Amino acid sequence: MEFRQLRYFLAVAEELHFGRAATRLDMAQPPLSRQIAGLEEALGVQLFDRSRSQIRLTQAGQVLQDHARQIMDRLDTARRETRLVGAGGAGRLRIAFVGSASHGPLPMLIKAYRATYPEVELALSALNNAELHRALITREIDIAVARPELKDEEFRRELLFREKLILALPEDSPLAAAETVRFADLSDQTFVLYPRRPRPSYADVVLGICEREGFKPAGLELTQDFQSAISLVSVGVGLSVVPESVSRTTRPGVIYRPYSGHNPGTGLTVHARLDNRAPQVLNFMETTRKFARAATAAAPVPAAG
Known part of the structure; x- marks a missing residue:
């Protein structure tokens, strides 16, 4: 039993007329009749009661019709989903x-x-x-x-x-009173940077800014990721240099300030x-x-x- 035979069978089962089914399938009636006869022979059952005036599904034909519809529906679903995945949809x-x-x-x-x-x-x-x-x-x-x-x-x-880089400061930092902080004035601060490893990393970009501004941080605290660094800033461990977009999300204990000085972004x-x-x-x-x-x-x- 082939999918093609099931499609032919369903057309005849739904039309209950070989001529109309053949027109629907865009084929001649004799080949369609031969296909249905071949399907009945392969299954060893009669699928249609045939008479001069009309044809009807036998009980075996009704069972096959139910299963054939499910099979063809699943085939259509498989075809649609395969094409959708294949196209990236x-x-x-x-x-x-x-x-x-x-x-x-x-x-x-x-x-x-x-x-x-x-x-x-x-x-x-x-x-x-x-x-x-x-x-x-x-x-x-x-x-x-x-x-x-x-x-x-x-x-x-x-x-x-x-985007530009900005400072993340503890909210009780004396630097918080300034609208803009001079980066060169941060030499006495502890910098909280990330990641701890591997190096070189974003931490080294910030240390490069410090060197460009003529100092090394008084203290250095390395964490493994951004969230850990901001958490340490929030409890007053030190300040961090972060992307400007971070300031769009408030974090208790942390304020953000722009700085003047070398800003590689x-x-x-x-x-x-x-x-x-x-x-x-x-x-x-x-x-x-x-x-x-x-x-x-x-x-x-x-x-x-």
Whole structure:
């Protein structure tokens, strides 16, 4: 019994007329009659009671009709879902990101992707840069959102966003009274930086700013991730240098201030393996390109000085 025979059988069972069924199937009636006779012979049953005036389903034919409808419905569902996944409109996408990315444009990017591909299941997790690199190499994730980027020739990348750095201060810090803090005046402060390892890392970017401003921090506290660093700032251990977007989310015990001095800024970059051609991945990278382009176009133009 073949799918083609089931389709022919269902047409006859629904029309109860070989001529109309043949027209519906866009075929001649004699071949259709032969197909039904062959199906009955293969099953060893009579599917239709035939007379000159009409045909009717036998009890065996009614049973086959019920099963055939289910089979054809499941086949249609399988065809639709397979095509949808194959085009990237469904399936699963594993995205990992640095913790500070959740305060910037990443949530809006994910929202934009969901709006276009609502049937794709997203698995989200937070990792530091070293973990992102390893997970992408070992194919544990499909997309890595790093700050500022992962350096690997095997990755494709799209810059999502660039922003300035600002200070995260304990709310009772004497520096909180100033609207803008001179970075060069921070030589007596303890800096809470991340990650602890591997190095070099974002922590070394901040230490490079200190060196550029002519000092080494009086104290240095290294943590493994952004959330741990902000937690230590909130209890007064020291200050941290963080992306400006972090200030959009309030944290008890922490205030944010801009600073004057060397500010190299930081960025968020979306990565995927070059050899990962899954449509879900390619669609996400394309969404990132469009999102970043739109964000750049919408950014205010600085006033002429």
